[in-house]
Amino acid sequence: MDQQVQQMAAGAPLTGVRYTPGIVQERSSIMVVVLSIVTCGVYWFYWMYKITAEIKQATGDDTLNPGMDLLLNVITCSMWGLYTEYRHVQRVHQVLVYYDPHHKDQGQTIMILNIVAIAGAWLGGATGVAALIATYMVQEEHNKLARMA
Numbered sequence: 001m002d003q004q005v006q007q008m009a010a011g012a013p014l015t016g017v018r019y020t021p022g023i024v025q026e027r028s029s030i031m032v033v034v035l036s037i038v039t040c041g042v043y044w045f046y047w048m049y050k051i052t053a054e055i056k057q058a059t060g061d062d063t064l065n066p067g068m069d070l071l072l073n074v075i076t077c078s079m080w081g082l083y084t085e086y087r088h089v090q091r092v093h094q095v096l097v098y099y100d101p102h103h104k105d106q107g108q109t110i111m112i113l114n115i116v117a118i119a120g121a122w123l124g125g126a127t128g129v130a131a132l133i134a135t136y137m138v139q140e141e142h143n144k145l146a147r148m149a
Contacts, residue, residue, distance in 0.1 A: 007066075010037065017060055018059055018060040019095045020058050020060075021058075021148055022061075023054055023057050023058040024051075024054045024055065024058050024142055024145045024146040025050075025068050025146055026143045026146035026147060027044065027047075027139055027142070027143065029136045029139040029143065030136070032044075032047055032135060032136070032139045033057055033135055033136050034130070034131050035047075036135060037128075037132070041078065044078070044081070044135065045070060045073055045074065045078075046062070046087075046114075047118075047135075047139075048069065048070070048073060048081055048084060049066045049067075049069065049070045050066075050089070051064075051088060051139075051142055052064055052066040052069050052084065053066040053090070054140070055088055055091050057141075058145075059091060061091065061100070061145070064091075069081075069084050073097055079118075082111075082114040082134075084100075085110050085114065085116070085135065085138045086107050086111050088111050088138055088141075088142070089105075089106050089107045089137075089138055089141050089145055090105070090107050092141045092142060092145050093105045093106070095145060095148075096144055096148075097145050097146060098143075099148065100147070103144075106137055109134075110134045110138060113130045113131065113133050113134035113137075114130070114131060114134050116130040117130040117134070121126055127143035128136060
């Protein structure tokens with residue numbers, strides 16, 4: 001069953017977002033992180049493809065292209081994924097804020113964590129922790145959406 005979901009962002013015009021419950025899968029956020037580590041990031045690519053496909057199908061957002069995102073992630077050594085994590089959290093927030101006007105937008109936190117990860121890589125520091133925390137948070141947001149089914 002499709003539901004018309006609308007969000008009024010601060011100062012932005014009212015926009016409609018379609019959402020079909022039951023498509024977005026709930027996953028263990030810890031397991032997403034662990035599998036990403038154990039597979040040296042290969043699972044992260046698979047996970048990113050799957051959540052893009054789920055969000056596309058659940059929201060009817062034809063601007064999302066899981067195959068293109070996967071290709072860009074491979075070509076850019078996951079740099080494109082930093083943007084896609086942010087984008088997914090924004091899409092999820094658009095739906096969740098309709099049901100809970102107090103839902104906190106995690107997009108900025110995700111972006112900051114990913115910037116810290118990039119900066120650390122350039123400076124030769126330990127960066128994986130910030131990126132893994134961001135991935136964990138993205139999955140937690142997706143789980144909130146999955147529980148709405």
